[in-house]
Amino acid sequence: MSLRIVVCVKYVPDATGDRHFSEDLTTDRDAVDGLLSELDEYAVEQALQIADEADDAEITVLTVGPEDARDALRKALSMGADKAVHVEDDDLHGTDAMGTSLVLAKAVEKTGYDLVICGMASTDGVMGVLPALLAERLGVPQVTLLSEVSVEDGKVTGRRDGDAATEQLEAALPAVVSVTDQSGEARYPSFKGIMAAKKKPVESLDLDDLDLDAEQVGLEGAWTKVEDATARPPRSAGTVVKDEGEGGKQLAEFLAGQKFI
Amino acid sequence: MAEVLVYVDHVDGAVRKPTLELLTLARRIGEPVAVHLGAGADTAAPTLAEYGAVRVLTADAPEFADYHVVPKVDALQAAHEAVSPVAVLVPSSAEGKEIAARLAVRIGSGIITDAVDLAAGDDGPVATQSVFAAAFTTRSRVSRGTPVITVKPNSAAPEAAQAAGTVEQLSVTFGELATGTKVVSRTPRAATGRPELTEAAIVVSGGRGVNGAENFHLIESLADSLGAAVGASRAAVDAGWYPHASQVGQTGKSVSPQLYVAAGISGAIQHRAGMQTSKTIVAVNKDAEAPIFDLVDYGVVGDLFEVVPQLTEEVKSRKG
Ligand SMILES: Cc1cc2nc3c(=O)[nH]c(=O)nc-3n(C[C@H](O)[C@H](O)[C@H](O)COP(=O)(O)OP(=O)(O)OC[C@H]3O[C@@H](n4cnc5c(N)ncnc54)[C@H](O)[C@@H]3O)c2cc1C
Ligand SMILES: Nc1ncnc2c1ncn2[C@@H]1O[C@H](COP(=O)(O)O)[C@@H](O)[C@H]1O
Numbered sequence: 141m142s143l144r145i146v147v148c149v150k151y152v153p154d155a156t157g158d159r160h161f162s163e164d165l166t167t168d169r170d171a172v173d174g175l176l177s178e179l180d181e182y183a184v185e186q187a188l189q190i191a192d193e194a195d196d197a198e199i200t201v202l203t204v205g206p207e208d209a210r211d212a213l214r215k216a217l218s219m220g221a222d223k224a225v226h227v228e229d230d231d232l233h234g235t236d237a238m239g240t241s242l243v244l245a246k247a248v249e250k251t252g253y254d255l256v257i258c259g260m261a262s263t264d265g266v267m268g269v270l271p272a273l274l275a276e277r278l279g280v281p282q283v284t285l286l287s288e289v290s291v292e293d294g295k296v297t298g299r300r301d302g303d304a305a306t307e308q309l310e311a312a313l314p315a316v317v318s319v320t321d322q323s324g325e326a327r328y329p330s331f332k333g334i335m336a337a338k339k340k341p342v343e344s345l346d347l348d349d350l351d352l353d354a355e356q357v358g359l360e361g362a363w364t365k366v367e368d369a370t371a372r373p374p375r376s377a378g379t380v381v382k383d384e385g386e387g388g389k390q391l392a393e394f395l396a397g398q399k400f401i
Numbered sequence: 402m403a404e405v406l407v408y409v410d411h412v413d414g415a416v417r418k419p420t421l422e423l424l425t426l427a428r429r430i431g432e433p434v435a436v437h438l439g440a441g442a443d444t445a446a447p448t449l450a451e452y453g454a455v456r457v458l459t460a461d462a463p464e465f466a467d468y469h470v471v472p473k474v475d476a477l478q479a480a481h482e483a484v485s486p487v488a489v490l491v492p493s494s495a496e497g498k499e500i501a502a503r504l505a506v507r508i509g510s511g512i513i514t515d516a517v518d519l520a521a522g523d524d525g526p527v528a529t530q531s532v533f534a535a536a537f538t539t540r541s542r543v544s545r546g547t548p549v550i551t552v553k554p555n556s557a558a559p560e561a562a563q564a565a566g567t568v569e570q571l572s573v574t575f576g577e578l579a580t581g582t583k584v585v586s587r588t589p590r591a592a593t594g595r596p597e598l599t600e601a602a603i604v605v606s607g608g609r610g611v612n613g614a615e616n617f618h619l620i621e622s623l624a625d626s627l628g629a630a631v632g633a634s635r636a637a638v639d640a641g642w643y644p645h646a647s648q649v650g651q652t653g654k655s656v657s658p659q660l661y662v663a664a665g666i667s668g669a670i671q672h673r674a675g676m677q678t679s680k681t682i683v684a685v686n687k688d689a690e691a692p693i694f695d696l697v698d699y700g701v702v703g704d705l706f707e708v709v710p711q712l713t714e715e716v717k718s719r720k721g
Contacts, residue, residue: 155651155670159533179652237502238511260652264533266674267514268495272470272502281581282470285495287645297585301645303494303599304412308585309469315581321652322645363511363545367527369537375682380694383703388711391683392719394699398681400603400627400660401719 143197143291146253147187148244148274149180149216151209152264159264164359165366166234167264169206176212180259181326184216186319187257188327190291198222200251204232204243210342217337218329225251229346234359237265241273243357246350248278255296258318260285271318281311287322403431403487404456406480408500409449410492414441416448418600419492421559423552424452426519428562430526431487434458435566436480438473439465442568450566452559458483458571469582470496474503476573481508483571486547488526490519493551501551510546517556517657517678526550534651534670535677554599555657590646598630598647603660604679606632606649607642608672610665610686610705614642619709620664626716632656632676634666650675664705668693685709 153159157172184201191197201216203209204227213224227247235243248256256278261268275282283289286298286309296317297310329337347354355361381390395401405427410417420435427433435454437445442459449457458480464472477500481489491501493515505512516528522542528550530539542548598604605627607620617631624631633643635650649656651671661679666672668684668691676682677696684693689702701708 155534155674159536161537165539236511238505241506263651266532266651267498269498269502269512269514272499273506276474276503276506279578281578282499283582284470284499302496303590303646305587305589307469307587309582310585311582363505363543364513364541365544367540367542369532369539372531372536372538372677375696375698378682378694378696378698378700380689380697380700380702382689383701383708385707386711387685387701387703387708388713389715391685391699391701391708391712392715394683395660395716396719398660398698400681401716 143191143194144252144254145187145191145197145199146248146251146256147183147199147201147216147221148256148258148270149184149201149203149212150177150262151175151203151205151212152177152262155263161369164234165369166359174208174211176215177259177263179261179263179321181219182319182321182323183257183259184219184221185326186289186323188220190255190289194291200225202244202247202251203227204240204247213342214337215329217340218334219327220333223340224342225345226342227345227350231347231354231358234362235357236362236364237267237269237273238363239357239361241270241277243350243352244270244274245277246352247345248274250345250350254313255291256316258316260318260320271316275316278314278316281315283309283311283315284318285320286317287320289317289319289323404434404484405431406477406484406486406489407433407435407454408477408489408491408497409435409437409445410494410497411437411441411445414444416445418559419552419554421452422554422557423490423492424449424454425557425560426552427490428453429519430521434484434486436477436571438476446566446568450564451561453562453564454566455564457566457568459568460571460573462573464575464579467584468580469584470499470503471581472575472579473500474507475575475579476571477504478507479573480571481547488548488550491549491551493553498551501549505549508546510549511543512549513541513543514551516550516552519550519552531678534674553655553657595624596628596630598632598654599656601630601656601658603627603629603662604632604649604656604658605629605662605664606634606666607637607664608634608666609636609640611637611642612665617643619706623662623709623713623716626713626720629662634672663693664709666693667691668696
C-alpha cells in the first residue's frame with residue numbers, strides 16, 4: 141500500500157525584506173519578494189526521507205495562497221515532491237489561521253492522506269498553531285515539533301525537545317506531524333530536479349472545488365480582527381563606545397546607572 | 402461578574418510565573434477561574450487564590466502525562482462548558498499554543514497567539530501583539546466565539562489580589578482521540594540552577610563570537626554574577642556549543658527581559674525576532690558595523706574575551 145504524504149507549505153514575504161501591512165491590515169505581499177517559507181523546507185526534506193524509507197510513497201505539496209504561491213510549490217517539486225495542489229481563490233484574501241486550517245483540512249481530505257507534514261511555524265505569521273488546528277479538524281493525532289521523525293508499520297514516531305523535557309512520541313497513521321529546523325538540513329534542488337519539476341502536475345482548486353463558501357473564509361469571515369497596526373518606534377539611539385581597555389567597566393557603570401547592579 | 406478561564410502551567414503544583422501574569426491580566430477582563438490539571442492542586446490553590454483566582458477547577462488522571470495535548474484539551478473544553486467564560490487565557494508555551502488551538506476549533510472560536518498585553522474592550526478583550534520580528538505592534542480581538550488567547554511570558558508584572566480560590570473537582574470525559582499520541586518516554590531536562598530563559602529578568606546570550614563550547618563559561622560567569630539566564634544564537638547552537646533549549650530567536654525562545662546582553666552576536670533578523678522587545682539591550686561586538694548596535698541602549702565595540710570578563714569582575718565587586 142502506498143504511503144500518501146501531504147506536505148503543507150506556505151509562501152511568505154522574505155523576512156530579510158522590509159515587511160509591512162496593507163491598508164486593510166493584512167500582510168502586504170507585494171512590497172517584499174515572496175518565497176517558500178524556509179521552515180517548510182524542513183518539512184519537505186523529512187517527507188522525502190520518509191518516502192525513501194517506504195516501499196512506495198507519494199508526496200503531494202499543498203499550499204493555500206495567492207497566484208505567486210505557485211513559486212513555493214515549484215521549489216518543493218524541484219526538491220523532489222511528486223505533485224502539487226494549489227488552493228487559490230480571490231475570496232481567500234485576509235483569511236486567518238482558523239480559516240486557513242479549514243481550507244487546508246478540506247484540501248488534505250480531497251487529496252487523500254496517511255501523513256500530513258507541516259513546518260514548525262510560518263516565518264511571517266509565526267503562530268505555530270496550524271498543525272494542531274489541522275489535526276483537530278481532521279480528527280487525527282498530532283505529533284508535533286519533532287527534531288527527529290520516522291514512519292514504520294503504520295505508525296509515526298518522533299523526538300520532541302520540549303521546554304521541560306525531551307519526549308519520544310508515537311501515533312498511529314493517519315496523523316499530522318510538524319518538524320523543527322533541528323530535524324536536518326534541507327537539500328538544495330538539483331538541476332535535474334528543477335527541470336523535472338516543470339513537468340510535474342500542479343492541480344489548482346478554488347473554494348467551490350472544496351465545498352466552501354466565501355463567508356467561511358477571507359477577511360470578512362475571519363475569526364479574529366486586527367484593529368490597528370503601528371510601526372514600532374525605532375529604539376532611541378544608544379551610546380556605543382570603543383573599548384580602550386575600560387569597556388567592561390564602562391558597561392558596568394551603565395548597568396549600575398540603570399539599577400541592574 | 403463574568404469569568405475568565407486561566408490555564409495553569411505548573412510543575413507538580415508549583416505554579417510557574419507566567420500563570421501569575423495571566424491571572425493578573427485576566428482580572429482586567431473578569432474574575433479568573435484557574436484550571437489546574439494533574440497532581441498538586443492543593444499546593445497550587447493558595448498561590449492561585451493569592452493572585453486572584455475565585456475558583457480552582459482541577460482534574461487529575463494518568464492520561465495527562467501519558468498522552469500528548471488532547472487530554473488537556475478535553476479537560477479545558479469541560480471547563481469551558483462548566484463555566485461559560487468570556488475568555489480563555491493560556492500561557493504561550495509550545496504546548497500551551499497547541500492546547501489553545503485545538504480548543505478553539507472545538508468551541509468554534511477565534512484564536513490569538515503570543516499576546517504581549519491585554520485590555521478590556523467594548524467588543525471583548527483586545528490583545529496586543531508584536532509582529533514581523535517586532536517591527537510592528539498590532540491590536541486585535543477575536544470576533545467569533547469565546548476569545549482564546551495565548552499570552553507570552555513577561556507580559557505583565559504579577560500583582561497579588563487575594564480571592565477565594567475554592568478548589569472544585571472538574572469532571573472530564575476523555576474522547577477517542579485523547580489516547581492518540583502516546584508519550585513513549587520522557588527525559589526531563591537537567592536543571593541548570595539558573596532562571597528559566599523565558600521568565601528571567603536578565604538574559605546574557607553568546608553567539609558565534611564566543612568561538613567554542615569551551616569559552617561559554619565566560620557567558621555563564623557573567624550571567625551568574627547578574628543572576629541571569631543564559632541564551633545563545635542559532636550559530637552557537639548549530640555549532641554544538643550550547644543546547645538548543647537555550648536558543649533565542651525565531652526558531653528558539655522568544656524573550657522579553659528587563660535587560661538583554663548580547664556578546665558576539667551580529668543581530669540577524671531571526672535573532673532580533675526573539676529579543677527585540679527586551680526593555681534594555683546592551684551588546685559587545687568587535688565589529689562596529691554589526692546590526693545589533695542599531696538596537697542597543699549601550700554598546701561596546703571590542704573583543705568579548707577582554708570586555709566580558711572585565712564586566713563580570715566589575716559586577717561582582719560592585720555587588721560586594
Ligand atoms: C528560518 C531561519 C530561522 C532562524 N532562527 C534563528 C533563531 O531562532 N535564533 C538565531 O539566533 N538565529 C536564527 N537564524 C540564524 C540567523 O540568520 C543568523 O545566522 C544567526 O543569528 C547568527 O548568529 P551569530 O550572530 O551568533 O553569528 P554571526 O552572524 O556570525 O555573528 C557573530 C558576531 O560575533 C562577532 N565577534 C566575533 N568574534 C568576536 C569577539 N572575539 N569579540 C566580540 N565579537 C566578536 C562578529 O563581529 C559577529 O558580529 C535563523 C535563520 C533562518 C534562515
Ligand atoms: N497558507 C498555508 N498553506 C499551506 N500550509 C500552511 C499555510 N499556512 C501555514 N501552513 C503550514 O502550517 C505550518 C505552521 O504555520 P503557522 O501556524 O501559520 O505558523 C507551516 O509551517 C506550514 O507547514
